[in-house]
Amino acid sequence: xxxxxxxxxxxxxxxxxxxxxxxxxxxxxxxxxxxxxxxxxxxxxxxxxxxxxxxxxxxxxxxxxxxxxxxxxxxxxxxxxxxxxxxxxxxxxxxxxxxxxxxxx
Ligand code: F3S
Numbered sequence: 001x002x003x004x005x006x007x008x009x010x011x012x013x014x015x016x017x018x019x020x021x022x023x024x025x026x027x028x029x030x031x032x033x034x035x036x037x038x039x040x041x042x043x044x045x046x047x048x049x050x051x052x053x054x055x056x057x058x059x060x061x062x063x064x065x066x067x068x069x070x071x072x073x074x075x076x077x078x079x080x081x082x083x084x085x086x087x088x089x090x091x092x093x094x095x096x097x098x099x100x101x102x103x104x105x
Contacts, residue, residue: 001034001036001039001041001057001068001071001072002034002039002041002043002045002046002054002055002056002057003034003054003055003056003057003060003064003067003068003071004016004025004031004032004033004034004053004054004067004071005053005054005055005060005061005064005067006031006053006064006067007049007051007052007053007103008031008032008049008051008053008054009030009099010031010093010095010096010099011031011050011051011053011092011093011095011096011099011100012027012030012031012032012090012092012093012096013049013050013051013092013096014089014090014092015048015049015050015089016032016045016048016049016054017032017045017085017086017087017088017089018048018088018089019044019045019048020044020045020087021040021042021044022038022039022040022042023038023085023087024038024039024075024085025045025085025086025087026074026078026079026083026085026086027078027083027086028074028078030093032086033070033071033074033075033078034054034071034075035072035076035079035085036071036072036075037075041056043056050100050105051099051100051103051105
């Protein structure tokens with residue numbers, strides 16, 4: 001699977017959802033997550049994220065290892081709550097530009 005890491009937190013630029021061929025992104029208030037049961041590892045989303053938040057599972061930085069389980073757990077929770085995958089881009093969070101600068105992008 002691919003994984004949304006902490007750079008997405010407080011950004012949610014949502015460019016990623018536009019290129020996903022299997023609609024596997026789900027949304028929390030502060031970030032997106034990828035449903036590992038749906039992701040086909042096409043990698044299309046990786047290049048779309050302006051803050052480089054998305055990694056292939058086997059390329060996850062060590063500091064982001066916890067996000068693998070976190071994405072999986074949140075995806076299940078969000079689907080169970082009846083949420084549909086996010087497939088349309090929306091405005092980034094109000095904190096996104098400041099966070100992006102802070103991250104050095
Ligand atoms: Fe998050 Fe990047 Fe997508 S900031 S919503 S992973 S484009």
